[in-house]
Amino acid sequence: MDVSSSRLFALSALARRGQMHGYQIRRAAQLDRTELWTDVKPGSLYNVLRRMTDEGLVEVVRTEKVGNPPERTVYAITARGRAELVSLRSAALGDVRLPPDLVDLALQYTEDLTSDELVEAIGKRRQAVAGQVALFEDEFRAAKPDLAGLEPLIFEHCLIRLRAELTWHDTVLSTLQEGKS
Structure with missing residues (x-):
């Protein structure tokens, strides 16, 4: 199984922290310093969230607007997303290949x-x-x-x-x- 770091991170963040909008997930990636030790790019998380919504791994819970920022879509992980998270994490923990340089x-x-x-x-x-x-x-x-x-x-x-x-x-x-x- 080819593991997408961005998918693994986004699903993990939603499973750990509960419902979040894309900016919160992006901010979590920055706070966790994931760009130092993974290939997760915070800006790519929005596209990953849209694709995972289409696949039923996450669902849109609501759209909210607080203050001046644009409307933000709030996501939650689905049961199917939790199963995908388990599968991705298992694949990542079992992957021992050295990436090509x-x-x-x-x-x-x-x-x-x-x-x-x-x-x-x-x-x-x-x-x-x-x-x-x-x-x-x-x-x-x-x-x-x-x-x-x-x-x-x-x-x-x-x-x-x-x-x-x-x-x-x-x-x-x-x-x-x-x-x-």
Whole structure:
């Protein structure tokens, strides 16, 4: 089963927090910092909600307007949506494949680059990964007092994966440097 992160998040948010309008679900994604450790894009949640409504996984409970914001559609998860949530979560917890990384494909076809060009490209990429590690470490430190349940483990999982990427980049750079000598 191909698991949609956005579907899994939206159904989980509705199951956890009850009836919500799209902006509340989007805000929950931002507050939970899901964009740091998933591919959930808060702006895509509106389309996901519409599709899930068409499929009977969520239902429109009402439309409300409070103050100046536009009318907001309030959604609730259906029994069918709860079953879908269980199925999506089980699939996600059981999925152990490593998602493909485009760097591997790009490396396969670098014969037209000089050694220096390749070292420079990998070095820049390593710097970007190091920046992500620093960002996650800062976010983790700042968020730690407010994290609950398994959230600290999610941050640690992301950090371990990013640090492994740094180690791999160091290995690639070392191998490329040895090849130049």
